[in-house]
Amino acid sequence: MKDQAQNKQIGAGMDRVDGRLKVTGGAKYSAEYELPNMAYAVLVGSTVTKGRLTSVDTKAAERAPGVLAVITHFNSPKVPGFDTAGKDPSQPATVGGPLKIFKDDKIHYNDQPIAVVVAHSWEQARFAARLVKGQYAKEKHKTNLEANASDAFLPTAAKKNPKHPMNDYQRGQTDAYKTGAIKLESEYVIPTEVHHPMELQAITAHWEAPDRLTLYDKTQGTLATRRDFAKEWGLPEENVKVIATFVGGAFGNALHSWPHESAAIIAAKVVNRPVKLVLTREQMFTNVGYRPYTWQKLGMSATPDGKITGITHESIGQTSTYEEFTESTLAQTRMMYQSPNVTTRYRLASLDVCSPIWMRGPGEATGAFALESAMDEMAYILNMDPMEFRLRNYTEQDPEKNKPWSTKFLKECYQLGAERVGWNKRQLKPGSLRDGEWLIGYGMGVGTFGAHRGAATVGAQLRPDGTVLLQCATTDIGPGTGTVMTQIAADTLGLDAKKIRFELGNSSFPKAGTQGGSSTVNSVGPATQEACLALKDKLRQLAGAGNPAFASAKQEDVMLTDGYLALSSSPTTRVAYADLIKQGGDKAVTVEAKPGGEGQKYSMYSFSVHFAEVRVHELTGEVRVSKLVSCADAGTIINEKTAGNQMKGGAVGGIGMALMEHAVIDDRYGRYVTKDFADYHVPVHADSPDVQVAFVNKPDPYVNALGTKGIGEIAIIGVAPAIANAVFNATGKRIRELPITPDKLI
The missing domain is CATH 3.30.365.10 (Aldehyde oxidase/xanthine dehydrogenase, molybdopterin binding domain)
Known part of the structure; x- marks a missing residue:
């Protein structure tokens, strides 16, 4: 008989319990369920960006082999929940709510579903979908944020609630940086980035009875999905079952209910059979959200000895015309560094695009690019080591909420990371280190995210x-x-x-x-x-x-x-x-x-710092991340192996954010130019160094009894600015609009 103490499991790097199932193909994902009498559905998207759908020619598709139904807003059954008046309480971040597919003739964005074709096989449905032709009354569209920035507005929820976190924030004097002794003012741009997990968005909808629905769905929340579709169809929640035993990545895009899910449910109702619908990779660009294109402006002032005296951080993010999506772009600026004067302003620009959605490190990853780049810029102006500058403005309690931290071991993260990356080799003067034709630089970026429970x-x-x-x-x-x-x-x-x-x-x-x-x-x-x-x-x-x-x-x-x-x-x-x-x-x-009441007494956050070593070819402008060290204060680490996987995955995502990812819209047509992996680049093995991970691994006794604080978001927050700052240290060129591509460095 083993002593109980010998069975200590927390902290061990245990192998994944589902690992064998996944690598042998035994794990069943949402597109892999096979039900008796299954039918298959394929969406048809709008070819215009804004206007009205005047008619749909479905005759050829309906005559195609194996076709069971072609559904448009002209013949779709009525969805009870689509006519519910007022704001959907299940969508607190939105006004207007998700797109109600086939409800009316309005076109809100390019490739918005205008029809769904249902057939005996997927091949038959795909063939017939190509035969469906829509006719439109086109209207002038707008898809460029910066061209429409003057129309940006305060989110509706913030207008209604003065204490809403998206409202303007002020600590001390407004825009105090403008009168500072030493100051900077810079603009930063994060382009649209698309989630693109390996698993495509997929759903199988099965009406087991007229009032009983089962969904095999790719979702990050089975109960949230059940709630949404029970409300949509006027069913008791217990009559809707959602199964998502395995999910092949999501990064946030499966936190929302999307039109394709409603389309599959409608189709299953029409044909009275289980219906499977899987999005194409191209449709993943257009119909299931993305990190929104965001413009930021950051002003900062400091004393000659490196004390910040004022920060103003402004942001405009894009949203759709039918739904207000907001995210915490400015949250880190309000609490990360000690400054007596902080001003933040957040605005939205409504464009003719699909709604954005939270993407790993939502808001904070975007905001950290501006804040952490500006910290590096100010350190350079002061002729000061960037880590020393951060230490001089270190907060011992939350300056925004005026509460003590539950725990904060960010200084320990600084020390762990600096030692591992070789920070002592970094030179204050950019371009000082080289290896033949390669310029070498070092940069750092800090991240934080709430320890939510x-x-x-x-x-x-x-x-x-x-x-x-x-x-x-x-x-x-x-x-x-x-x-x-x-x-x-x-x-x-x-x-x-x-x-x-x-x-x-x-x-x-x-x-x-x-x-x-x-x-x-x-x-x-x-x-x-x-x-x-x-x-x-x-x-x-x-x-x-x-x-x-x-x-x-x-x-x-x-x-x-x-x-x-x-x-x-x-x-x-x-x-x-x-x-x-x-x-x-x-x-x-x-x-x-x-959760207990500790959140009322303490400010609870996880913290991270990322250190990057880059090599930039002086002739071609090619950037290679040669070393990346990610250190986290995330409370108790339950599994060192899976936690390390999380940190490494976030670091690779940060490389993509810094150097590659950019979903480009041709604003003349409102249509994505990048709609496959040939044009939309993500990091592969050759782009990713062997990421080193270090954990402080000290418990937070206030978040929960286990002492955990959370890892998923801080794994990416701060990575992109660390790489951008390293590129500046290597080349002396400050790139404020991501991604950092060779043309910007030559």
Whole structure:
């Protein structure tokens, strides 16, 4: 019998529990479900950017082999929820709500779905979709943010609520930097970036009865998706089931309900068969969101000895004409550095485009490019090391909320990263280091994101075979949620991880929020821990009915082992699982864990710093990231391997953000020029160095009992400015509009 202490799991780099399934093809993703009598759907997109759809010629498509239906707004069944008046409370970040497909004849953006073709096979549906022709009354469109910046407006939610985080913010004197002794004023641009996970957006919709709907959907939140479509179709939520057992990446684009999902549900209703719809890679550019094109202006002033005296940060982000999308572009500026005077202003520009959506590091990754570039610019003006400049303006408590940090170990991150990247080799004068024709430079960028925690519920059950089954509706978009929860359960129960099974991705399981905002481990982790503790206590009580030693034992003295419940203080005192199960020990224990009131007392954030070494070819302008070191203060690290994977993935995303990613619209037609991976570039192995990762790994006792704070967002926030700052240190050329391509350096 193993001692419970020997089963310590938290912190170990455990392999992914679903790894074998994934690499052998056993994992089933949303497009891989095969149901009896399945039909297949393909969307037809608008060829104009703005106007009205006057007619649709569907005759040729309807006569094509295998076609079951061609649905447009002219013949689509009515969707009850589309006529619900007022703002959808399930969409707090929006005004007007998601696009209501086939509701009317309005065209809001290029490639907006105007029809869906349903056929016996996908090949038949694809062929017939090409035969559908729309006729339009075109209107003048606008797709360029900077050409329409003068029409930018304060978000409606901020107008209605003076305390809304998107409202103008003021600490101290307004625009104080303008009167500073040493000042800078710069503009920065982040272009549109598209999520493009490996798995395409896909859904299979199945009306199992006229009032009962099952969706096999790519989503980051099974309960949020269930809520949205139950509301859309006027159904009780319990009549809608959403299954997303495996999700092949998302980065945020599966946090929203999109038109293609509604189209599949409508199609399944019309043909009275299960319908599968998978977007093409081109449609992933146009119909499921993106990081919005954002213009920023940042002014900063400082004293000669490096103390910031004022910051003004302004931003205009794009949104669609039918929905207001906002993000926290200016959040980091208000709290990261000590400055007596801070002004922020956030505005939106409505364009004829699909709605943007949160993309990894939403808002903060965009805002950090401007803030961290400006910090580097000011350090250069002051002839000061950029890390020293940041240390001189280090905040010991949150200056925005005027609260102490729950924990903050960012200085430790600075030290870890600087040592690993070789920061001592960095020269103050740009262009001082070279290796033959390659110029060498070093840069850094800081990131932060809130340590968010929501309510979550987990069910725990002892099975007759001696294993423990845990269930939760949470999803896993790739970070290893099932693995981490298995570790937490194994650690809490004192069991071998192989004896624990964590099931997720099903809306019929106990409730949890969406996987986003770096909140999953913070929320589901404590629920898993508490459910396991409750299971142990239930088994202890059952055992105590026939054995006084268990009745008086403390919870921590009880351990589960091979086939028995035992006392760690007296291992021979034990009761067989089989006996406990006869008493009802196999009934699931379901526990809900909620955040406490600590958020009222403390300001809770994760922090990161990224250090980049780049090489820039002096003749061609080619930029190579030769070394990237990412360091995080993210509280307790449950799994060093999966956490490291998270940080490395974010770093690679940051390389793409800095050097490659740019979704280009031809504004004459409002149509994307980059609509495949030949033109829209993302980092591949050759572009990515062996990213080094370091964790402070000190628990935050206020976020939750596990001490976790979240990793997903801080993995990318700060990477792009670190690379941009390194490019400046190598070349002396400051690039303020991403991506940094060779033409900007030659």
